[in-house]
């Protein structure tokens with residue numbers, strides 16, 4: 187079956203399967219100098235879906251997600267979270283979503299507990315509720331053991347986990363996660379997967395970008411493949427991958443050039 191690019195890549199489409207869109211991108215466009223990073227992307231993430239965004243390096247995933255959540259102003263187009271425009275009503279939109287951006291900047295000279303408490307206070311979470319949530323998040327992320335460690339001294343995986351904790355803290359309805367499993371060890375990854383699966387089972391919506399196809403196939407029910415700034419396929423996982431694997435569909439749609447396939451003639455010859 188040919189991958190679908192219709193329903194989920196059509197910004198003007200009605201709500202998907204009767205569910206309102208958790209995230210709707212309409213004509214998002216971004217150029218850096220003469221380089222078109224994102225080329226009029228339309229995408230609909232249905233409420234309650236676990237949505238995987240995949241694509242080769244430089245495809246435009248991070249740029250799209252950054253525009254979607256209000257971190258990077260688009261040249262054209264709009265992003266709506268549960269119908270709230272991210273750029274004209276940013277406070278309301280940011281209450282509805284939790285974001286793990288690429289290269290997250292955090293106050294570095296705080297411990298994990300101090301950081302979460304600080305972010306929770308900025309979010310206006312009541313002190314008693316906040317203390318309980320912070321403890322639960324530190325336990326689940328297995329960061330309690332590093333109680334005295336400042337975030338500046340965290341490993342890459344620990345930074346990913348504390349970043350995810352800050353995204354979850356205020357109980358958002360939509361999570362937008364750029365490469366959430368990158369550099370996270372398998373035990374912590376299993377814990378994170380369980381949290382995200384539980385979140386979706388309880389009615390939450392997740393959008394994540396990843397290069398790891400088996401992970402996307404394991405977690406996501408809906409996927410979009412981006413290449414050169416455009417969405418080249420989008421829809422339910424089963425429809426997009428057809429009778430093959432997601433990786434095979436990805437390679438078929440995105441390809442690799444002649445040089446990549448040939449490898450290095452001088453290596454181990």
Ligand SMILES: Nc1ncnc2c1ncn2[C@@H]1O[C@H](COP(=O)(O)OP(=O)(O)OP(=O)(O)O)[C@@H](O)[C@H]1O
Pocket residue numbers: 218221222223241242243244245246247248249250
């Ligand atoms: N701040 C920037 N200034 C100039 N060019 C940029 C900037 N950010 C991204 N780009 C360019 O935009 C294009 C898309 O980059 P982007 O980071 O969105 O891709 P990606 O799909 O997330 O890649 P990766 O999988 O490697 O993280 C690339 O050509 C990149 O070089």
